[in-house]
Amino acid sequence: MQTAIPFHFFRGGTSRGPYFNRADLPEDRDALAQVLLSVLGSGDALNIDGLGGGAAVTTKVAMLSRSDDPDADVDYFFAQVSVLDRTVDFKPTCGNILSAVGPAAVEMGLVRPVGDVTRIRVLSTNTGARIEAIVQTPDRTVKYDGDAAIDGVPGTAAPIYLNFMDVVGSTCGSLLPTGNLRDVIDGVEVTCMDVAMPMVIARAADFGLTGYETAEELDANRAFYARMEPIRIEAGKRMGMGDVSGSVTPKFGLLAPARQGGTVTARYFMPKSCHPTMAVTGSQCLASCVLTPGTVAIGLFTPPSGMPAVVIIEHPSGTIDVTVDYENGADGFVLRSAGLLRTARLLARGEVFVPKTVWQG
The missing domain is CATH 3.10.310.10 (Diaminopimelate Epimerase; Chain A, domain 1)
Known part of the structure; x- marks a missing residue:
């Protein structure tokens, strides 16, 4: 039955x-x-x-x-x-x-x-x-x-148009849960950020990667995962999330300069495998990292012009555009809304x- x-x-x-x-x-x-x-x-x-x-x-x-x-x-x-x-x-x-x-x-x-x-x-x-x-x-x-x-x-x-509001600090309570724009964990500089999805974001080059690897190439690189996971777990503790060894959050992201006309290249991990494209929530966090002065994204991109800004993230299967209404004022990065087109x-x-x-x- x-x-x-x-x-x-x-x-x-x-x-x-x-x-x-x-x-x-x-x-x-x-x-x-x-x-x-x-x-x-x-x-x-x-x-x-x-x-x-x-x-x-x-x-x-x-x-x-x-x-x-x-x-x-x-x-x-x-x-x-x-x-x-x-x-x-x-x-x-x-x-x-x-x-x-x-x-x-x-x-x-x-x-x-x-x-x-x-x-x-x-x-x-x-x-x-x-x-x-x-x-x-x-x-x-x-x-x-x-x-x-x-x-x-x-x-x-x-x-289908999605307009996201009230996504800053949705899990950890603040944009930068550790209180820092950048932290160093196991010798790797990371930005811990909570916008739509709590994430630990690093530069691909700091792991000896180009950032342009396919999802399959990254998943075959178990040495990378062996180095990344302890950093993610320690970052989770610093972000106030406790022991995250059994959780899929925070997610991990890698950034590299764009090479197909976008704003930045990114790889997003779920975290035991590389996303074949890009997560909608993760794209908002990565876009916010790009637009916030002083994060690990500094020096990797040319700032998008106009307001709201369109951040084009290159991923393993193409690109995703995130339209971000924000300001960088006395209180730092302030996200008003983020919009995406989906089907x-x-x-x-x-x-x-x-x-x-x-x-x-």
Whole structure:
């Protein structure tokens, strides 16, 4: 016997996974983790007994509900399920999965579309961040086809615009959780920053890398990971996050000069593997690092002109543009908002099954 759970299966940005109505899942966090491990098939490199795709970008889960917050329409609760070691991390959020939260909320009946364009106010319950998702809804249905393209996804689709607010210090409580623009850990200079996602950011050259390596080349370089992980763990302690050895946050990022006409080149780690493209949340943190004077990004780029500034981050599969409304004043870097263009597509919907021994339902 098995328990059936309604779900929608979306590609959101450059990630994908199941989207649930939170009411259809167990309230208890431990029971919820066991259900999600079963749904994704965690514990096998291919996730052969679940919906996962054998990579961190395909073992992600979104859980939605109508919000009780007067300034939000939908609560978005995210879970990162591991591919192999049967763990679930409820601490971070994911901006790529967020890309499909607006469409999913409409498909689930949590939000009623209004006109050709529907603005959906999303509250990320993992971090407290607030996001406006602008979704194309002609004839009061979600439009998925269109001319918008994002690197890392083949073809084109309807644009989804995401405007992020209240993302500075969303996890650690401040822009610079250690109180420093730069720290030195194990002989490597890093900037510890919390914008949308807490990150530890370093220069690729300080690890003997060019910064232009492919994700596959970096993942094969286990000596790099062996050096990077202790730095990430120590940085997590200094950022007030405690022992992060079992957590996917803070994430790690490497910077290098751009070579394809962008602002800067970056590699983003999840943290046990290199992201094949770029995380939406991570792109905001990296863009903020670039725009903040005195960080490890100094000397790697030519400052973007205009306001708001467009920071073009080159990643393994292309580029991602982050539009940043900010100021550098007496109080340092102040982020007003960060905007990105993403796409999403509904891939399937129906019921996913877990054994009754996992959850009775």
